[in-house]
Amino acid sequence: MNARFVRVAETGRKTFDITVDGLVTQVAEGDTLMVALLTTQDTLRDSEFGDGRRAGFCLMGACQDCWVWTMQGERVRACTTSAAPGMSIVTRIAFVGEGVWPRIGT
Template sequence: MQKGRLIRLAENDREQIPFIFDGQPFHGLAGDTVLTAVLMVTGALRQAEFGPEKRAGFCLMGACQDCWIWQEDGRRVRACSTPLKAGMRLCSAVPDSWPTMPEYGEKA
């Protein structure tokens, strides 16, 4: 089992919620945020934009913008305030495809 940055000390009997992170299957628990679920199984959410450092969220309450990660379809989520949902497919790096925005003139 992979060691994460966070350790769950209580409430281990909640329903398991499956998700994918960087192509690997994991599970969190019902009521977890994306940040909690990911940091339970790995040490970081993503790499810093301007250096080799790894990022794992900073304020943990939606103010600092440090916890943005991607879904496989290119949409971004704020990990600290997004509830984990079954089947989420999350990425620590920008995925190969970005969503199109027809309302801004992009072709679908």
């Protein structure tokens, strides 16, 4: 899988693990979830409108295009939420239970 973001600086920061869709991935200290996700994959999340995968848009918390979910069902903006050790994030509808991910238009 190709990453959408490429880290070209600050490569010496400490790293920690988070889980994304059941897979453990390395995250650098200070990364937002958006940076953490898009440095390891080419898309951010499934669209709740059924039109495929999304990659965020505004990068500042205004456009509503970067929502992801925690395994506990909490909805968070990936562009403004700091990654934390041990987080478990869901970006694909198929990996969450009924009632967690909004199913608009399906």
